[in-house]
Amino acid sequence: MGSSRTGILATLVVLAGLAASGSSYEIIEGPKNATVLEGSEARFNCTISPGWRLIMWSLNGTVVLSITPTEPIITSDRFTTASYEEGGNFISEMIIHDVQLSDAGHVRCSLQNSDRDASAFLSVIVMGELFISSGVLIVIEDEPCNVTCRASGWTPLPDISWEIGVPVNHSSYYSVREPDDPQSTVSILALTPQGNGTLTCVATVEALQVHKSVTVNLTAVQPPVGSLDKPGASLPTWAIALLAVSFSLLLILIIVLIIIFCCCRVPGREKKGSSYHSEVRKSATVKTNKETLQTKLKSGNENHGYSSDEPRTTKSASVPPRSSEPSVPEHRSSRQPYQGPDDRQQGPTSRPQISFIMASPRKVRNVTLV
Known part of the structure; x- marks a missing residue:
């Protein structure tokens, strides 16, 4: 009974010693x-109580450095170690x-053979590029203008501010991210300069x-001579409104006026066109009457082949009564009786005269052939 108690106590002492040595x-x-900034150094410290056997450093789950009580185990030149003692630790x-x-x-x-780690x-931080759209800015005095500053390739995106070394009437700025480049941002400064100076984007x-x-x-620079865009020379609001109303009226x-002119011009054109057509019809009527008259004049029987060297004597013939029916020309001829020798001695032989009448429905014409 006593020996069993002694064995149990010995076992507990051994377990306690193992636990003490492990902890x-x-x-x-x-x-x-x-x-840290990209390209610089980063340092991390881990304080351990005495009795350790192996210390391991890992980055994103990969062991990059191991340290033993005698010497470190270096796997890359980018990862090195330094050791210190403080208060026995x-x-x-x-x-x-x-x-x-x-x-x-x-x-x-982490430590070897231990589930404890820290x-x-x-x-x-990645500092990218920072630049202003133009190296030298030339603006018009007392006129609003914008200046753009762009930060590109930054992680994380920086805060942009402005240092204004120019006398101004007004200034303000705001920043926006570029949707196509998550590592870039743009700051726009709006100001009304009143002189020369410097602008600094930070x-x-x-x-x-x-x-x-x-x-x-x-x-x-000074605005052009006669410029009306200068804010100090701008018109008051009531004058601008009055000008707008005047231009509208x-x-x-x-x-x-254009509508009235068009309406008055159309009847004049119609009247001119009507007068023109009337003249055309009148000319056509006159021409037709003339042709009809010439045709009627040519309808008579005329002897165009006879030619006489002696003077003509015309006898008036009695005009028959006019009737509705066209009269037929009557041909009358007379033959002189035979003349003896005595008669021929009296003078030249007189030629027979033939007289006829040409009649038409409108005009009677006497034609005498000698």
């Missing part, structure tokens, strides 16, 4: 979050050289209070 080393303080420091954006993530410190987060990352700036010279008046 004799632990992570007292783990690494802390860090934010061991401090292991991991140094990441030339930090890249891909290094951003979880940093973990982790932190590494943030990497991009700041709040996490590290790091900034980058660019400066541009601004030259304000003038436009309506011009439209009314």
